[in-house]
Amino acid sequence: MTAAPLPPLDPAFFDAAQTAKAWPFEEARKIVRRLEKTGKTEALFETGYGPSGLPHIGTFGEVARTTMVRTAFRLLTRDQVPTRLLCFSDDMDGMRKIPDNVPDRSFLEPHLHKPLTAVPNPFGGDYESFGHHNNAMLRRFLDTFGFNYEFASATEYYKSGKFDAALIRAAEKYDQIMGVMLPTLGAERQATYSPFLPISPKSGRVLYVPMKNVDPKAGTITFDDEDGTETTLPVTGGHCKLQWKPDFGMRWYALGVDFEMFGKDHQTNQHVYDAICAILGGNPPEHYVYELFLDEIGQKISKSKGNGLTIDEWLTYASPESLALYMFQKPRVAKRLYFDVIPRAVDDYYAHVAAYSGQDAGAALENPAFHIHLSKVPVLDMPVTFGLLLNLASAANAHEKSILWNYISRRLPGETPATNPELDRLAGYAVRYFNDEVKSKKVFRAPTDKERAALQDLHDQLAGKEALDAKELQDIVYAVGNAHSFDPLRDWFGAIYGVLLGADQGPRFGSFIALYGVNETRKLIEDALAGKLVKAA
Missing domain, CATH: 2.30.30 (SH3 type barrels.)
Incomplete structure (x- = not known):
């Protein structure tokens, strides 16, 4: 489907797009130049999906990033050139092995090597085949995120005749195609x-x-x-x-694809795809090769290994927007994708959204929030960070978000779940993340003699300071660290986090005190100095 018109934008955005440096614009310019050469009046973007398994975090990343390039192209062309995004399912591939997640493996064994759309659906229900079931999961997955796309089934394209002319052409060029393939x-x-x-x-x-x-x-x-x-x-x-490599090139030729991105694992085959497309008489599309994700120890994420984060795991603890930010940032750099990256991504997302409203068109187009929201950036009021909420959950031992709201509403009058639903959503994420991923890993330690003296001093300095704001409280924390000769000063904050919060790092401690409460923080210090936190852990 052709994308809906862009929302009303200041003409300055269209002007600024011509020199914008964000990577989606760099890729979109290649497509603009391509259409100028070919004379095409529509731009076709494509992503591929192998329906032998369920959609995963890489599927989201590929469609999200392609959509970002599509939006950049629309700005560069002042939204005068129609665009389409085709999500293509290779559902005519033979089922080479039985997936691990099916309820009855023996049910599928007689159907090995049949096209996925000819394999009975092991999950029951109304779906015609295993391939149809997985295609439905893909569409539901994409629809959940609001992507604008057209779904395409390889089975339908092959059987309906949409590829017939290209397949006849492949037969005519059989020897040339073999000449490309055999050396590989x-x-x-x-x-x-x-x-x-x-x-x-x-x-x-x-x-x-x-x-x-x-x-x-x-x-x-x-x-x-x-x-x-x-x-x-x-x-x-x-x-x-x-075969899958010739199929890539044939599809580009048959459909007239203008842009397709793929992971670095495809890069060695790119020249094969291009060559076959050209042999058939097509013009290979513009490509964007992105790096693959790594797990916590730097190994490539693999569905079969089950290492790294799944899409469901990310969305349990953080918003789709924060995941989209992670996808936007440095696609050509191998990044580790595991639980510890979530808090930073969440807080960075809100920081970008907060900055957007005060930026001119040029700066706004470099802001990830523009690309995440496809120009429709919301106005959000986030008085506290995700990291701060995680530490509040830790100090309060929160098992539900109402406990966090007891502190938030008391320290931030007027803030309630009803008045700030985005903050309420964030509080829910924070409680789940703390209980599932932080609580069991917390390691409280006893203070050294030097740290004990400094913490006692901080406890005493905070007495009667309930009326101070976060900055003033932070000044007290700094002053105590300097007075006790912590050099570098980060050792003082490391002591605070390790002794009071059972963590290696944490938020600005003045902000934490302001939210958690001065008297509550003093009690936390008392418990730590008495050894109660270590004992409880």
Whole structure:
């Protein structure tokens, strides 16, 4: 579907877009130049999805980032060039192995190597096949985030004839395609390779067999079926499909794709995709290769390993917007994706949103909030940070967000779940994150003699200071650290976090005192000095 018109924007935004440096604009300029050369009057963006499993965090990232480039393109062209985003499901691929998450593996075993849309649905319900079920999960997934896209099924495109002309063309260019593919394969694979994968009319399986004959005039391929019977099938009408590398190039040619991004694991094959698209007579699209995510110890995230964060885990503890920010930032840098990155992403997101309203058009287009919200940046009032709420949850041992609101409403008059639903949402995330990911990892320690003296001094200095604001309280914290000769001063704050909060790091402690309460903080120090926090942990 063509995107809805952009919301009303100051003309300065369209002018500023011409020189904007944010990476979506850099990519969008390539597409502008491409259309100027080709004369196309519409820009087609594409993302791919392998429906052998459920959508995951990489699926979100690819569609979100492509959407950001699409929006940048629309600004560069003053929203005068129609655009489409096609989310393509490779659901005609054969099921090579049985996924781990199905309820009954034996149910699927007879259907190995059949196209995913010919495999019965192991989950029951009204879906026609396993592929149809997973496609529905993809669409539900994308719809949840409000993406503007068109869904495309490989099975439907192959069977309906949408790829027929391109497949006939592939038969005509068979030798040239083989000339590209064979040098990329080992000797054993070369002996049996064919870009065409026939669907056995007897077993229904996708066959990886050599071709005995390819007749471009008749539009047929001849091969030996699984039982040794010589069989001839048309290349059209869904009787066969292409191997995945040739399929990439064929799809670009058949659909006229202008932009597609993919992970670094595809980069070594990019020249193959491009070459096959060009052999068929197409113009390979603009590409953007992004880095893959790493887990906590720096290993590549893998669905089979189950390392790193899942999309559901992120959305349990933080908003989709914070995840979109993580996707926006430095796509070409390998980043670690694990629980500890969430708090920073959340607070950075709100900081960008807060800054947006005061920025001119040029600065606004460099602000990630513009790209996350596709120019419709909300106005949010966030008087406290996620990090501060996490430490409040720790000090208050909060098991539900109402406990946090007892402190928030007392320290910030007028703030309630009803008046600030965004803060209420954040409080809910903070409680879940604390209880699931922080509480069990907290390690309180006893203070050294020097730290004990300084903490006792801080306790005494805070007496009667209930009326001070966060900055004034922070000044007291600094003064105590300096008075007790902490050099560097961060050692003093490390002592505060380790002794009082059981953490390696924390928020501005003056802000924490202001929110938690002066008397409550003094009691926290008393408990720490008495050894109660270590004992309780």
